[in-house]
Amino acid sequence: MIESWATSALIFAGKAVFTIKNRRTGNHFTFKVMKPNRKLPRKGIWWVLTKTHDNSWLYMFSIFDDPGEKPYAKLTPASGIKDIDTHPAAIAIMWFLDKLNTNKIPDDLILKFSNRCCRCGRELTDVVSIQRHVGPECVKYIGTER
Numbered sequence: 001m002i003e004s005w006a007t008s009a010l011i012f013a014g015k016a017v018f019t020i021k022n023r024r025t026g027n028h029f030t031f032k033v034m035k036p037n038r039k040l041p042r043k044g045i046w047w048v049l050t051k052t053h054d055n056s057w058l059y060m061f062s063i064f065d066d067p068g069e070k071p072y073a074k075l076t077p078a079s080g081i082k083d084i085d086t087h088p089a090a091i092a093i094m095w096f097l098d099k100l101n102t103n104k105i106p107d108d109l110i111l112k113f114s115n116r117c118c119r120c121g122r123e124l125t126d127v128v129s130i131q132r133h134v135g136p137e138c139v140k141y142i143g144t145e146r
């Protein structure tokens, strides 16, 4: 069982890299959910990238956290992505975010974060940081920034 509230704080911390895998089908995708630029006053906007077969990042779309609306529902596809509704990685991440929102993460979903800090992207080296997916400085801000 994945703790949805904690997972959500990590996913939207600013530089989260994670893989989701369907235990039944074996299908898996790796994503990066990042804030465009921490220094700019652009709250509630994230870029969603997926790792391609040649190990590079493909920017798929941006999502907006709109108060009063279903969180993360507003989605703007990248200009190069024409098939957002049928793109397998896009379908997978939107499905996952919807489950995260509604606290209904299925047990056959495997979620694995990278060994980098979800907020700043630095490599994590101590066991405690690796287990919580956030470094000692950034942990103070997790769940407080949007």
Ligand SMILES: [Zn+2]
Binding pocket: 117, 118, 119, 120, 121, 122, 134, 135, 137, 138
């Ligand atoms: Zn950090």
